[in-house]
Amino acid sequence: MVRYVYDFSEGGREQSGLLGGKGANLAEMARMGLPVPPGFTVTTEACRVFLETGAPPPELDDEIAEHLERLERASGRRLGQVDDPLLLSVRSGARFSMPGMMETILDIGLNDYAVMGLAKVPERERFAWDSYRRLVQMFGTTVMGVDGALFEGVLRRIERQHHAADDAHLDAVDLIRTVETFKDLVRERTGEDFPQDPHEQLRRAVLAVFGSWNAERARLYRRREHIPDDLGTAVNIQTMVFGNLGSDSGSGVAFTRDPATGRPGVYGDYLPNAQGEDVVSGTRDAVPLEDLRRLDPESYEELCGHLRRLEEHYRDLCDIEFTIERGRLWMLQTRVGKRTAQAAFGIAGQLVDEGLISLDEALARVGGEGLARLMFPRFDTSGAGEPLARGVPASPGAAVGAAVFDSAEAVRRAAAGERVVLVRPETTPDDLPGMVAAQAVLTSRGGKTSHAAVVARGMGRVCVCGADALSVDVQGRRFTVGDVTVAEGETLSVDGSEGLVFPGAVPLVDSVVMRYFENGGRRPGPDDEQVVRDVHRLMERADALRRLEVRANADTPEDAERARRFGARGIGLCRTEHMFLGERRRYVEAMILAGGAEEREAALAELLPLQRADFTGILAAMDGLPVTIRLLDPPLHEFLPDHTELAVRVARAEASGRAPDPRDGELLAAVERMREQNPMLGLRGVRLGLVVPGLVAMQVRAVAEAVVERVRAGGDPRAQIMVPLVGAVTELHLVREEVERVLARVSEETGVRVECPVGTMIELPRAALTAGRIARDADFFSFGTNDLTQTTWGFSRDDVEAEFFPAYLERGVFDVSPFETLDREGVGRLVELAVSEGREVRPELEVGVCGEHGGDPESVRFFHSVDLDYVSCSPFRVPVARLEAGRATLSGAEATDTR
Numbered sequence: 001m002v003r004y005v006y007d008f009s010e011g012g013r014e015q016s017g018l019l020g021g022k023g024a025n026l027a028e029m030a031r032m033g034l035p036v037p038p039g040f041t042v043t044t045e046a047c048r049v050f051l052e053t054g055a056p057p058p059e060l061d062d063e064i065a066e067h068l069e070r071l072e073r074a075s076g077r078r079l080g081q082v083d084d085p086l087l088l089s090v091r092s093g094a095r096f097s098m099p100g101m102m103e104t105i106l107d108i109g110l111n112d113y114a115v116m117g118l119a120k121v122p123e124r125e126r127f128a129w130d131s132y133r134r135l136v137q138m139f140g141t142t143v144m145g146v147d148g149a150l151f152e153g154v155l156r157r158i159e160r161q162h163h164a165a166d167d168a169h170l171d172a173v174d175l176i177r178t179v180e181t182f183k184d185l186v187r188e189r190t191g192e193d194f195p196q197d198p199h200e201q202l203r204r205a206v207l208a209v210f211g212s213w214n215a216e217r218a219r220l221y222r223r224r225e226h227i228p229d230d231l232g233t234a235v236n237i238q239t240m241v242f243g244n245l246g247s248d249s250g251s252g253v254a255f256t257r258d259p260a261t262g263r264p265g266v267y268g269d270y271l272p273n274a275q276g277e278d279v280v281s282g283t284r285d286a287v288p289l290e291d292l293r294r295l296d297p298e299s300y301e302e303l304c305g306h307l308r309r310l311e312e313h314y315r316d317l318c319d320i321e322f323t324i325e326r327g328r329l330w331m332l333q334t335r336v337g338k339r340t341a342q343a344a345f346g347i348a349g350q351l352v353d354e355g356l357i358s359l360d361e362a363l364a365r366v367g368g369e370g371l372a373r374l375m376f377p378r379f380d381t382s383g384a385g386e387p388l389a390r391g392v393p394a395s396p397g398a399a400v401g402a403a404v405f406d407s408a409e410a411v412r413r414a415a416a417g418e419r420v421v422l423v424r425p426e427t428t429p430d431d432l433p434g435m436v437a438a439q440a441v442l443t444s445r446g447g448k449t450s451h452a453a454v455v456a457r458g459m460g461r462v463c464v465c466g467a468d469a470l471s472v473d474v475q476g477r478r479f480t481v482g483d484v485t486v487a488e489g490e491t492l493s494v495d496g497s498e499g500l501v502f503p504g505a506v507p508l509v510d511s512v513v514m515r516y517f518e519n520g521g522r523r524p525g526p527d528d529e530q531v532v533r534d535v536h537r538l539m540e541r542a543d544a545l546r547r548l549e550v551r552a553n554a555d556t557p558e559d560a561e562r563a564r565r566f567g568a569r570g571i572g573l574c575r576t577e578h579m580f581l582g583e584r585r586r587y588v589e590a591m592i593l594a595g596g597a598e599e600r601e602a603a604l605a606e607l608l609p610l611q612r613a614d615f616t617g618i619l620a621a622m623d624g625l626p627v628t629i630r631l632l633d634p635p636l637h638e639f640l641p642d643h644t645e646l647a648v649r650v651a652r653a654e655a656s657g658r659a660p661d662p663r664d665g666e667l668l669a670a671v672e673r674m675r676e677q678n679p680m681l682g683l684r685g686v687r688l689g690l691v692v693p694g695l696v697a698m699q700v701r702a703v704a705e706a707v708v709e710r711v712r713a714g715g716d717p718r719a720q721i722m723v724p725l726v727g728a729v730t731e732l733h734l735v736r737e738e739v740e741r742v743l744a745r746v747s748e749e750t751g752v753r754v755e756c757p758v759g760t761m762i763e764l765p766r767a768a769l770t771a772g773r774i775a776r777d778a779d780f781f782s783f784g785t786n787d788l789t790q791t792t793w794g795f796s797r798d799d800v801e802a803e804f805f806p807a808y809l810e811r812g813v814f815d816v817s818p819f820e821t822l823d824r825e826g827v828g829r830l831v832e833l834a835v836s837e838g839r840e841v842r843p844e845l846e847v848g849v850c851g852e853h854g855g856d857p858e859s860v861r862f863f864h865s866v867d868l869d870y871v872s873c874s875p876f877r878v879p880v881a882r883l884e885a886g887r888a889t890l891s892g893a894e895a896t897d898t899r
């Protein structure tokens with residue numbers, strides 16, 4: 001029988017799919033004997049039934065009732081009882097953490113009677129009415145759909161009438177009035193009374209949490225984090241404990257290590273006499289957790305003990321939320337904490353040193369995207385002068401952008417291509433679209449664990465929070481620091497690693513990790529920064545493990561050299577079209593305009609030595625390693641002047657009575673002749689080679705002569721010739737014959753035997769589907785997954801990402817662009833098929849990939865799984881591909897879900 005409710009004592013951390021992350025970890029802490037307020041979890045499965053059918057499973061009410069009864073028996077208190085009632089919190093908790101994106105309802109169980117019971121103890125009177133006020137407000141907005149601003153309006157009015165600075169200054173009598181006014185508001189807006197039956201409150205709260213899975217901000221967050229839309233959330237129902245019962249109470253958050261840098265120690269914030277939301281929302285400034293040692297040494301010691309145990313148990317950085325209720329410590333939540341890229345590498349290394357995890361586990365816990373982030377530049381603040389403000393370095397990196405003061409403006413400007421810094425007093429989940437759009441987030445309040453910090457860290461945005469010198473005027477769209485005012489649109493530089501804000505644009509310097517790779521990834525010494533040592537160690541391990549070779553896409557000797565320093569073992573794609581641009585354009589034009597064979601050959605002869613020099617340089621930079629040179633791919637008209645420009649020039653001349661330049665006229669005619677509706681599907685790739693006489697021969701001769709030159713210079717050139725856009729084996733066969741003829745001729749002329757493997761790109765579905773035949777004429781395959789994605793989906797790679805991908809992502813057609821991460825189900829199947837049919841015919845066939853996917857972490861893991869020989873990517877992605885190729889070899893045992 002399917003069960004939909006589990007007591008905390010029944011589950012464990014391995015059940016996060018069913019119980020959600022929060023529920024599974026609460027169960028784990030209960031299992032470890034840590035002080036967890038008792039409760040139970042409604043499963044994600046129940047939520048999925050609700051999302052699919054619009055109603056909860058029929059058994060759910062009874063199951064909740066049964067668990068509630070057990071909870072009541074154990075605690076000796078009943079929900080809704082007049083004297084000392086049991087109060088519950090109802091919190092969402094999905095498999096992957098979605099901080100603040102879904103609903104929470106606290107103080108369930110209070111009604112007009114129970115509140116009196118709670119208020120009986122005189123010193124609790126204010127607290128009781130404040131709790132009831134919070135419940136009506138939270139329930140009214142979340143469950144009954146009343147606009148939250150209306151409650152806030154009432155509260156502000158009452159505060160004004162009583163000359164109170166904020167709600168903390170309202171007394172019990174004021175709060176009784178507030179509750180009554182809130183209840184009137186609910187009745188007026190919904191036509192029903194605030195429900196007095198605590199069981200009804202509980203039932204409706206659970207359904208509201210289920211429903212909040214599909215709230216706009218939750219959907220947006222999932223899309224960003226690639227969290228599937230069909231997981232649903234669990235709901236945790238837990239006995240309330242109170243951190244706002246006086247100075248011997250409080251709430252806080254703690255990390256077992258610094259989530260920004262990875263430094264060991266106990267980090268966190270504590271807010272005396274407050275509930276957890278006050279800490280997380282950043283509305284009141286917390287004190288460092290260290291202060292708890294002085295305020296409540298016993299709880300502090302106990303907490304530190306729990307943190308140590310949790311970290312040893314989870315063998316990873318944990319973050320926790322806790323509450324102290326009248327001197328008694330309660331653990332409200334734990335999870336493996338989100339961290340910055342720097343901390344991820346640092347912590348992984350430390351845990352290996354401490355003997356808690358193996359080096360392979362450490363490798364599983366870092367990722368290519370994090371490594372790429374560490375390679376971004378940092379600010380050179382040497383000439384920047386005094387910072388405008390200092391705050392908490394909550395999420396590292398350097399960002400420059402125009403100040404904006406609300407989410408909508410951030411989104412608007414970013415859509416127009418502007419880089420922006422979102423400045424807020426504090427952020428709420430409603431600011432998420434703006435945080436996604438911004439380069440950096442800057443707040444005047446809140447600590448390392450505020451919403452802004454947690455969310456920014458999770459998505460790799462630069463963040464400085466708690467810059468309390470800032471006085472942010474959202475309405476006026478500006479902030480002031482002392483006598484300096486920064487208005488909307490003015491440029492700011494935000495240093496999330498140091499917690500500094502500078503006016504204007506501060507120049508950038510390379511990161512130390514980038515410098516390490518630029519220096520060839522040599523073993524770091526004791527003077528090198530820790531992060532470099534952490535990276536080196538894991539790169540070394542990844543290199544030792546990986547089976548995939550990593551090559552680079554490079555078209556110049558400089559790029560080839562950099563790629564080699566970054567660890568590339570050859571060039572997987574040298575695009576030759578860049579070699580037809582600039583000064584050389586006139587030769588290409590001459591070739592196209594040639595009246596006969598003689599003129600064409602003359603033009604090609606001009607190009608030959610230039611191409612040869614290009615190849616010689618690249619072969620020298622990659623001496624001893626394979627260099628895959630692709631024959632010309634784009635349609636020739638790309639090398640001619642723009643049609644409109646030419647047409648205007650000719651028309652202008654004619655209008656002024658002058659004869660147009662005859663060359664312009666010829667060019668215009670050629671451009672018009674060659675114009676295509678769909679150039680990507682037109683005369684390009686191998687098709688060009690077959691219809692433009694002499695083109696293949698010139699390129700191959702340039703390669704062959706470059707090889708000869710390198711051999712004569714004592715080098716070890718390993719050129720390979722690659723034919724693009726092949727769809728039929730005959731195309732390849734014809735080109736191959738020509739290639740071999742030219743190689744033979746150059747060998748004969750020079751006396752140096754030139755042998756280059758000849759292979760093809762597989763970038764059309766037809767090529768993949770007939771790979772067995774194509775392999776007969778190919779020494780190697782290289783998947784051009786950019787074109788293969790374009791042609792498999794029928795998506796124009798130049799248009800669709802801006803045109804309608806946002807709508808497709810929004811509507812869940814896919815959760816990441818197939819141009820970014822390989823579409824395993826479609827394009828991936830073609831890759832698999834072509835690999836297996838190609839190797840069947842030619843077992844020694846070398847198979848790689850050179851589309852953009854070659855540098856994408858998830859795609860690299862796929863290419864490993866289908867047994868490619870190598871991936872090829874841009875030089876800057878080479879370290880990412882090496883790391884991911886190593887990680888791909890790890891079994892599930894080492895892999896952890898780090899989302």
Ligand code: PEP
Nearest residue numbers: 763784785786787850851
């Ligand atoms: C490809 O199509 O994946 C490829 C590498 O070629 P290009 O991007 O040059 O078309």
Ligand code: MG
Nearest residue numbers: 763784786787
């Ligand atoms: Mg291509």
